[in-house]
Amino acid sequence: MDIIKALENKLKTFLEFIKTEFQTIRGSRPSPRMVEDIKVEYFGQMTPIKALGSISVVPPREINISVWDKGVVNAAAKAIEESTLKVTANIDGNTIRINLPSLTEERRKELEKVIKKITEETKIKIRGARDEANREVKRMEDDKKFSEDMAFKKKEEVQKVIDRYNVEVDKILEGKLKEILE
Numbered sequence: 554m555d556i557i558k559a560l561e562n563k564l565k566t567f568l569e570f571i572k573t574e575f576q577t578i579r580g581s582r583p584s585p586r587m588v589e590d591i592k593v594e595y596f597g598q599m600t601p602i603k604a605l606g607s608i609s610v611v612p613p614r615e616i617n618i619s620v621w622d623k624g625v626v627n628a629a630a631k632a633i634e635e636s637t638l639k640v641t642a643n644i645d646g647n648t649i650r651i652n653l654p655s656l657t658e659e660r661r662k663e664l665e666k667v668i669k670k671i672t673e674e675t676k677i678k679i680r681g682a683r684d685e686a687n688r689e690v691k692r693m694e695d696d697k698k699f700s701e702d703m704a705f706k707k708k709e710e711v712q713k714v715i716d717r718y719n720v721e722v723d724k725i726l727e728g729k730l731k732e733i734l735e
Contacts, residue, residue, distance in 0.1 A: 556689050556693075560711060560715075564715075567675050567679060567682070567722075571725055572725060578664060578668060579664065579733075582614075583610045583616045583653050587638060590602070590603070592632065593632045594628055595628070602633075605621065605622065606621050615650060615652050616651040617651075619647060620648070620649060626647060630643075633651060639660075640652075640654075665730060668730065668733070669726070672722060672723075679715060682715075683712070690704050690708055690711065
């Protein structure tokens with residue numbers, strides 16, 4: 554497979570990872586992703602909330618979970634309260650209501666640190682992928698499959714792809730920071 558194509562495929566997975574991670578982090582707007590993967594013990598199995606009921610958002614700051622089995626409502630509410638969201642889950646029959654209070658300045662700073670850490674980890678993975686691609690180019694050059702000029706051009710192509718994905722990661726970071734600070 555072409556080195557650039559392989560690199561792009563790997564970098565796409567990193568972008569998907571960071572987007573998915575950021576969706577689970579609370580901004581000022583609620584999102585079903587914030588709660589859907591919280592695990593609840595259900596018949597001896599750790600089951601994500603998304604498998605136990607339907608999740609909906611009620612603007613501006615509420616998430617409702619309609620749990621299908623009344624027997625698991627209390628366990629689901631407890632799991633939500635013990636999660637990293639730091640919210641209170643109110644039970645109303647088979648429905649769990651989560652009202653998201655406005656973020657405090659202190660909580661915004663904590664979330665900012667978390668997303669910057671995730672961003673830095675992603676950039677480290679991107680640099681690792683670049684180094685791996687460059688080693689592959691060097692190996693091809695050593696095996697006489699690439700000329701010196703061709704190897705130089707391939708390394709430049711690799712760097713262009715890396716730069717493009719770094720810009721994309723920065724855009725995702727900026728978007729999430731903006732969402733947290735709203």
